[in-house]
Amino acid sequence: MTKKRYVLVGTGGRAEFFYGAIAKDFKETSELVAFCDLNLTRMEYANKMLVTKYDYEPVRTYAADRFDEMIEVEKPDAVIVTSVDRTHHTYIIRALELGCDVITEKPMTVDEKKCQEILDAVERTGRNVRVTFNYRYAPHHTKARELIDSGVIGKVTSVHFEWLLNTQHGADYFRRWHRNKNNSGGLLVHKSTHHFDLVNFWIGSEPESVFAYGDLLFYGRENAEGRGETKFYERATGNANAKEDPFALHLDSNDHLKAMYLDAEHEDGYRRDQSVFGDGINIEDTMGVLVKYKNNAILTYSLNAYMPWEGYRIAFNGTKGRIEMSIIEQSYVNSGGDKALEGAVIGKTLNVFPMFGTPYTVEVEEGKGGHGGGDPVLLNDLFGVPKEDRFRRAANHVDGARSILTGIAANRSIQTGQAVQVDTLVKFHQS
Numbered sequence: 001m002t003k004k005r006y007v008l009v010g011t012g013g014r015a016e017f018f019y020g021a022i023a024k025d026f027k028e029t030s031e032l033v034a035f036c037d038l039n040l041t042r043m044e045y046a047n048k049m050l051v052t053k054y055d056y057e058p059v060r061t062y063a064a065d066r067f068d069e070m071i072e073v074e075k076p077d078a079v080i081v082t083s084v085d086r087t088h089h090t091y092i093i094r095a096l097e098l099g100c101d102v103i104t105e106k107p108m109t110v111d112e113k114k115c116q117e118i119l120d121a122v123e124r125t126g127r128n129v130r131v132t133f134n135y136r137y138a139p140h141h142t143k144a145r146e147l148i149d150s151g152v153i154g155k156v157t158s159v160h161f162e163w164l165l166n167t168q169h170g171a172d173y174f175r176r177w178h179r180n181k182n183n184s185g186g187l188l189v190h191k192s193t194h195h196f197d198l199v200n201f202w203i204g205s206e207p208e209s210v211f212a213y214g215d216l217l218f219y220g221r222e223n224a225e226g227r228g229e230t231k232f233y234e235r236a237t238g239n240a241n242a243k244e245d246p247f248a249l250h251l252d253s254n255d256h257l258k259a260m261y262l263d264a265e266h267e268d269g270y271r272r273d274q275s276v277f278g279d280g281i282n283i284e285d286t287m288g289v290l291v292k293y294k295n296n297a298i299l300t301y302s303l304n305a306y307m308p309w310e311g312y313r314i315a316f317n318g319t320k321g322r323i324e325m326s327i328i329e330q331s332y333v334n335s336g337g338d339k340a341l342e343g344a345v346i347g348k349t350l351n352v353f354p355m356f357g358t359p360y361t362v363e364v365e366e367g368k369g370g371h372g373g374g375d376p377v378l379l380n381d382l383f384g385v386p387k388e389d390r391f392r393r394a395a396n397h398v399d400g401a402r403s404i405l406t407g408i409a410a411n412r413s414i415q416t417g418q419a420v421q422v423d424t425l426v427k428f429h430q431s
Contacts, residue, residue: 003029004383006103007076009036009067009091010083011046013260014105017375018080018382019046023054026383033074036062037083041264048259067091071098078103085190086183089114092129093121101128103382107193108400110185112408112425115401122397123429130382131400135194136201136393137374137381140325140348140364144316145202145391147323147362152352154320156203158298163195163312168331170285170305171247174219174276179283181411186283188214188407192303195312196291197395197403202316205295206402211419212410214284218306224277236273237262249273249333289410311347322353344370401426 008019015035022032032050035043040061047058062070071079079095081088081104089109092102108131109115122129135141148156165173165187173191177183184190200206217223221232233239236248251262251273261272285306291299311328328347350362368376380386381394409420 003031004077005031005033005075006078006080006383007034007036007070007074008032008080008082009064010081010087011035011037011039011042012082012084014082015046015080016049017370018082018103018379019050020054021379022383023050023056025379029385030383032056032059033076034060034062034070036064036067036070038064039264039267039270041267042260045259045264067094068098071095071100076100081105084177084183085110085185086114089118092118096121096125096127096129099125099127101130103130103132104400105132106197106400107185107189107404107407108397109404110183110189110408112405115404115408116426118397119401119426119429129397129400131395131397131403132378132382133194133197133201133393133395133399133403134370134374134378135198136391136395137377138345139366139373140327140345140350141198141202141374142391142393143350143362143364144314144323144325147352148202148316148318152321152354153316153318153323154355156297156316156318158317159199159203159300160315160317161195161199161299161301161312162314163192163301163303164307164310165191165303165305166307166310166331167247168333169310170307171219171276172249172333173283173305174281174285175249175274176272177270179274179281181283184283185404185407186214186411187303187305188212188284188287188289188410189404192287192289192301192407192410193400193403195301195303196406197399199291199299199301200399200402201393203293203295203297205293205297207291207406207409207422208294209292209419209421210289210406210409210413212287212289212413214287214410214414216281216284217286219276219285220281221277221279229277232277233275234278235271236275242275245275247276284414287410287414289406291406321355321357323351324353325350345373398428401428 022030037043043061050056078101081091231241233241236242237251242248251257287303289301313326316323326349330344353359
């Protein structure tokens with residue numbers, strides 16, 4: 001079997017998910033040949049991880065301005081994009097133009113203009129883009145799709161979806177580059193892309209119109225001052241005011257975070273441990289969204305980023321009954337520990353309520369690995385020998401676009417106070 005060759009651009013917190021999988025589990029089918037990043041220190045640390053943790057040969061490194069050279073020299077089959085969200089489109093488009101396929105971390109990009117540029121590039125080049133929606137692969141999410149497809153609750157008419165990010169994971173978005181909406185699109189794009197994709201996947205439709213409210217009501221300095229807080233700081237590491245703050249992240253107390261971020265600051269000035277109660281945060285932490293789908297289903301969705309537990313509750317209402325699912329997830333800080341704990345499920349219930357029948361509980365197999373057991377299945381789909389999948393969980397650029405367009409439309413609605421017609425944002429090409 002000929003191995004597929006991969007290069008990876010962006011060696012931050014999400015990169016190890018991909019390079020670690022290739023190095024550990026998919027050596028027979030896949031080969032990692034290079035890293036590309038703005039930060040040499042971070043690439044060197046990624047190479048150290050390859051050698052010491054995965055017993056893999058170090059790969060060549062290329063500065064970001066040598067991306068084209070990397071493609072010419074390494075001749076990869078595909079480029080893995082795990083850079084800052086606002087740069088995804090740059091590397092996706094250039095990789096396609098240079099004859100490579102792309103695997104990109106979610107969200108595919110952060111606004112409608114960049115989304116259109118990616119759609120146009122796929123049409124122009126004929127290459128493929130895969131978006132890594134690992135939540136699709138979790139056994140309980142697949143089971144929900146299976147139940148809906150079976151017709152047990154008839155036609156889905158409405159969905160109520162409440163997602164909770166807790167004071168460890170949720171707070172982490174307000175310490176990092178994600179706190180700037182230009183970088184991430186805000187949580188309605190960066191995080192909710194998972195959730196909006198799941199709804200599209202579950203009900204087999206796409207968004208038509210979106211209305212939303214959102215605000216910064218907990219994080220940020222002004223909110224903290226309103227609650228009587230008086231001790232402020234810019235960054236946590238080495239600051240006395242941060243010692244008793246349960247929201248503080250101390251990079252010097254975690255060897256991995258120290259090596260990846262603190263030791264790399266001298267190159268790009270990026271601070272991973274900013275105060276969640278500082279100035280300069282322009283993303284929302286409290287959001288409510290109303291979506292009308294092309295099949296006439298209605299979604300009511302909420303996302304709150306400062307809750308006491310992590311997970312979600314969802315209900316599907318249909319013409320023959322109702323499905324309810326409740327999931328509690330393991331709390332984590334990105335790149336702060338075991339990758340298998342990211343989104344790991346620690347409690348779940350899935351119940352069906354037939355319209356004129358007895359309610360019953362559906363048992364779901366326990367998935368191993370991160371994101372409810374979805375991570376290992378996704379990774380095999382990407383780098384191993386994919387198994388036949390009647391649920392068609394592999395997501396392409398169209399799926400990536402349809403998920404972010406709900407969040408992009410919601411952002412515009414928050415800004416304007418008006419409902420947004422999704423079809424006005426981008427133009428899809430006929431396949």
